[in-house]
Amino acid sequence: MALDITWTKAWIARSADVISEHRTDLTTLDRAIGDGDHGENMDRGFSAVATKLADLSADATPGDALKMVATTLISTVGGASGPLFGTAYLKAAGAVAGHEELDGADLVAMLTAARDGIVLRGKAEPGDKTMIDAWTPAVEAAATALAAGKDEVAILVAAAEAAEAGSAATDPLVARKGRASYLGERAIGHRDPGSVSSALLLRAAVDATTD
């Protein structure tokens, strides 16, 4: 399928579904090393996003849809993940502004802009046990797949898989940003919730290609 507005809307709808399904898991993770609201925060945000999906105009581009996600998350999430994902989607929208259909280079540009937006906002580095530890490997894997001449779906698959692996790799880390940083060594053995939701969102992008 072409990665056009139909795909973008499917991705967003699936994102809302998958966040809703994992709401409790995400909150459980956040209860261990945070304040126990990441699932509620993300679900509040993506429920609002899902409601607005129908309001997108008929000629909306993928960038327009991503911008709607950005502003809605910023206004509704209520936790650190709101400004962080909000900025990610905002920068992603900017990277593909005006494009009707996204090719491989667009995807890599979009993912890179999203990751850079999170870093700009949150100042986290790789290894700080944050969502960046899902996003940075995702960006790198997508770029590698693009350079290897892979198609759009393969690029999205590479990104999702790398995000999942990056998220799992947060388990042994000590957190240096966000609430988990209060815990010091006690954060070891727990997965960063924001990295898990990030991986879920990137997996939804893959799944939306078969909708």
Add this chain to the structure above:
Amino acid sequence: MALDITWTKAWIARSADVISEHRTDLTTLDRAIGDGDHGENMDRGFSAVATKLADLSADATPGDALKMVATTLISTVGGASGPLFGTAYLKAAGAVAGHEELDGADLVAMLTAARDGIVLRGKAEPGDKTMIDAWTPAVEAAATALAAGKDEVAILVAAAEAAEAGSAATDPLVARKGRASYLGERAIGHRDPGSVSSALLLRAAVDATTD
């Protein structure tokens, strides 16, 4: 008159009256360089003290009465002056514990202990634009009067006059303790409210000798 429990009770009753009379003035001073509650704080405290005066047992000593003042102020004032004056009266009570009648040496010991209590609690030094700037000259003047062989009333008069002069001398100072310290140079030209109430209390001690 002998400086016994009758005098002590008269001093306390006069203190409550004079604080009540100057309630608005004290608050106005505190509004200029603080949070505008010193009059209410002191009046709340001394009204409670006045109520408890009748409850003192028939064989109460001056020290017992001062201790009642201390605990009552600590429990009711609600501002910095509560723990500060509370500690002053507590230490004053300790300095004359068991004495039925106070002689000149007792008065100097009492005033010294009161001042030292305020310093212990608030860590202010002379010149910091606090109530210490009334108490320290008062203690010194009382000690000088005692050394010069003056009687009890003269010692109390010396203390009150020195406290009044010390309070007036806070006008040109910059505050280094308490809320007025937030104001920097802007505190210059304003009198420290706690030094004014201190002088009022010491003047009440003089006036109580003629009750």
Add this chain to the structure above:
Amino acid sequence: MSVGLVVVSHSAKIAEGIVELAGQMAPGVRIRAAGGTDDGGLGTSFDLVMSAVVDADDGDGVVVMCDLGSAILTAETALDFLDDELRARVRIADAPIVEGAVAAAVAAEVGGALAEVVDAAEASAAAS
């Protein structure tokens, strides 16, 4: 006219309490609370921050006080969405929220300029 203050806390109660406490020593300063989420829970609200900043500004600028890290993220995001003219006179103080807000409020009350109010807030971190 004076510099205004916005208090961004995860708790509506904390933000409101700070507005009262700081206001006691600075009756002439526009101090606005942006505490809690839109529905009153623990968290921060972009929309509350936006409207508080607009409301606190009187032309002399606004200093924003935040509690935990995610309050700073929300405040910074809000700044990005302000029009350039207002944004140019908004600062986020790197200061403890209660102690900093009181110090900043007093500095604003006595006519301190934007940078002086920020400095007053930030110096409060050093005081005990």
Add this chain to the structure above:
Amino acid sequence: MSVGLVVVSHSAKIAEGIVELAGQMAPGVRIRAAGGTDDGGLGTSFDLVMSAVVDADDGDGVVVMCDLGSAILTAETALDFLDDELRARVRIADAPIVEGAVAAAVAAEVGGALAEVVDAAEASAAAS
């Protein structure tokens, strides 16, 4: 069992908000509010501090967080009136009240000893 916390603020709202906020990350810690005067005004209350300290103690000690200077004076005075046994395990942290309380609560939640909880609170002043 864990170290308990007492939050001494000039504002009942601030103290209650901090108890909720810090409690979110430390559900197992006894965190008690001592905010405002006895009659709910702005100021501090010796009696509220005394009962909060007694209530927060579970045998492992109590860390007291204060906002402005007069809250510290009230807390120190309260400590003087505690019996020696309890007083020996009470500490007043030199830390910003909101940021310090959250850090202290987490340190207490994970089983930190009295000195560790104080250190966590005081280190929060350095963090931005």
